[in-house]
Amino acid sequence: MAARPLNATAASLLGFLHEGPKTGWDLVATAQDRIGKFWSVTTSQVYRELAAMEAAGLIEAGEKGPRDRKPYTVTDDGRRAFAHWITREPGPENIRYPLLLTVAFGGHLPPERLAEMLATHRAAHERQLAEYEHAAALDGADPYFASTLEFGLIYERAVLDWFDRVGDRLTGPNPQDDPAGPGGRPQ
Structure with a gap:
């Protein structure tokens, strides 16, 4: 077993290495393709984790090939380390959505700028939904991939629904400009 508990990046790499x-x-490339839509893994993280896992005896490097x-x-x-990691409780999710952070402070933006941002992000979510729908049409029999894909489909539809619900409210007159202040409360 590893001296330190596996982090999610290292565990993901071990999971992929179970395939060969x-x-x-x-x-x-595998991480970007298979988990990149819901879990970020950078090139530098991969190589850092490979070095640490090799030092810990969790992986072995073969002979150098091309390049x-x-x-x-x-x-x-x-x-064994992967088996231990995969059976642990995953823990709570942590949403880090940059657009929501901007929206939280949206009262400090001109409404037209916020409207541009919302339109840009909406278009990106429409494209992502189309990609997921295309992947769903091609899906094989892997129930694990199908389950994560289903989450992506539901998520993208929910985000698009959110855009529909809040668009006019967020891009109308700026409540920060109201002399009574946000929510109509005197300042």
């Missing part, structure tokens, strides 16, 4: 040897480059890329394989200790 992969180079750091392969792991970055000096080394394939990594998971060791028995790595399999």
